[in-house]
Amino acid sequence: MAKLDLFRFVPFRLNRLAAEVSAALSSEYQERYGLDIPEWRVLATLGFRNDACSAQYISHCTRTHKSTISRAVTALMRRQLVERVENADDRREFSLRMTRKGRALYEELIPRLLRKEREIMSCLTADERASFALALGKIEKSLDLVLTSKEAGKTQAY
Amino acid sequence: MAKLDLFRFVPFRLNRLAAEVSAALSSEYQERYGLDIPEWRVLATLGFRNDACSAQYISHCTRTHKSTISRAVTALMRRQLVERVENADDRREFSLRMTRKGRALYEELIPRLLRKEREIMSCLTADERASFALALGKIEKSLDLVLTSKEAGKTQAY
DNA sequence: CTAAGATAGTCTCACATGCAACTATCTTAA
DNA sequence: TTAAGATAGTTGCATGTGAGACTATCTTAG
Numbered sequence: 001m002a003k004l005d006l007f008r009f010v011p012f013r014l015n016r017l018a019a020e021v022s023a024a025l026s027s028e029y030q031e032r033y034g035l036d037i038p039e040w041r042v043l044a045t046l047g048f049r050n051d052a053c054s055a056q057y058i059s060h061c062t063r064t065h066k067s068t069i070s071r072a073v074t075a076l077m078r079r080q081l082v083e084r085v086e087n088a089d090d091r092r093e094f095s096l097r098m099t100r101k102g103r104a105l106y107e108e109l110i111p112r113l114l115r116k117e118r119e120i121m122s123c124l125t126a127d128e129r130a131s132f133a134l135a136l137g138k139i140e141k142s143l144d145l146v147l148t149s150k151e152a153g154k155t156q157a158y
Numbered sequence: 159m160a161k162l163d164l165f166r167f168v169p170f171r172l173n174r175l176a177a178e179v180s181a182a183l184s185s186e187y188q189e190r191y192g193l194d195i196p197e198w199r200v201l202a203t204l205g206f207r208n209d210a211c212s213a214q215y216i217s218h219c220t221r222t223h224k225s226t227i228s229r230a231v232t233a234l235m236r237r238q239l240v241e242r243v244e245n246a247d248d249r250r251e252f253s254l255r256m257t258r259k260g261r262a263l264y265e266e267l268i269p270r271l272l273r274k275e276r277e278i279m280s281c282l283t284a285d286e287r288a289s290f291a292l293a294l295g296k297i298e299k300s301l302d303l304v305l306t307s308k309e310a311g312k313t314q315a316y
Numbered sequence: 317c318t319a320a321g322a323t324a325g326t327c328t329c330a331c332a333t334g335c336a337a338c339t340a341t342c343t344t345a346a
Numbered sequence: 347t348t349a350a351g352a353t354a355g356t357t358g359c360a361t362g363t364g365a366g367a368c369t370a371t372c373t374t375a376g
Contacts, residue, residue, distance in 0.1 A: 002264070004202060004272060006199070006206060006219075006220065008291075009275060010278070010279060011176075011180060012199075012202075013298065014176040015180060015195075016221055017294065017298060017301070017303065018175070018177075019176075020301050021169045021172055021173075022169060025169050038333090044167075048162065056354060065333070065334055065335085068332085068333060073355095090342065091341060092355070093341095107160050111160055113169075116169075117169060120169075120300070120301070123297060123299070124297070128289065128296070132289070133166075133168075135282055135289070136175065139278065140175060142278070142280075143278070145175065196363090212325095223363070225327080226362085226363060227325090231325095245324095248324080249370080250370065250371045251325075252325080
């Protein structure tokens, strides 16, 4: 008789854990700064690359649907956290960058989020954290969630 | 200047990974059997406990909102995969159990899902899988995602 | 016994998000 | 040069889901 213990079933555990961790973080970006996850992903991408980049690029490397990114960008522009300029080379796309105000919010938010992450991971030893990160990386890779160097090269051209 | 690499940020990675793993599994329960995630969770809970149990119990131990479970149960009853009887002791609640048809579907589905899980985790060595599971457990515990023995005891009374 | 509060389950509402159609633009091949 | 196809981004639509009100029932305190 086949049986499956939901609590030992990795897909279920990942789902639940991801939801819970998101909820724990949302107090930071949601309640405090009025950002939702897609908006936060846009800022995070723009902040990490100092360079401007296209919505397409953000959509691609965060694996978030382009319509979702589009709406997030609209909201961020309305709040003047992000601005965009038409790309002269290709007038279909826009170069996105944070405004001074957006950058200020970003600088304030990042340490809070990193602290939260540290809190959540503090139940693991340094070794355990390292193995955990390694395992995540391997699974991501096997699921093709990692940008290949070719893609990274291509996207750097944006 | 604060900076955060999204690709090293565990909350982001968990979100993305959970979404991807869910998508990989959905080909099994969704396309093949027309089940969505909440429906699958109901079946999984009923199947693991041989006993009947209440919707409340399923909601609680899968951490899924009761309205979501309610809808899932309605759908499963319509397909005659699950049946329920009013609980004589407490007429607010119902005892849920799988029908013969539901059990048959369950028996067919489980091995497929377990195989998928093995596939996904096959990129890790046995040791890595064990550490990964251990780490998940610790994080779950620190986030209070584990049923306490008291809760387990209480819920076993259902 | 009764009233107040707790609980199980359903239902309505609001909202987030994926899909797919659409516009505008770019690219490529004839 | 032009037509066909690809691509960037936006928008309307459908759907899934959480919040919270609501009904019915149970529990507990007075």
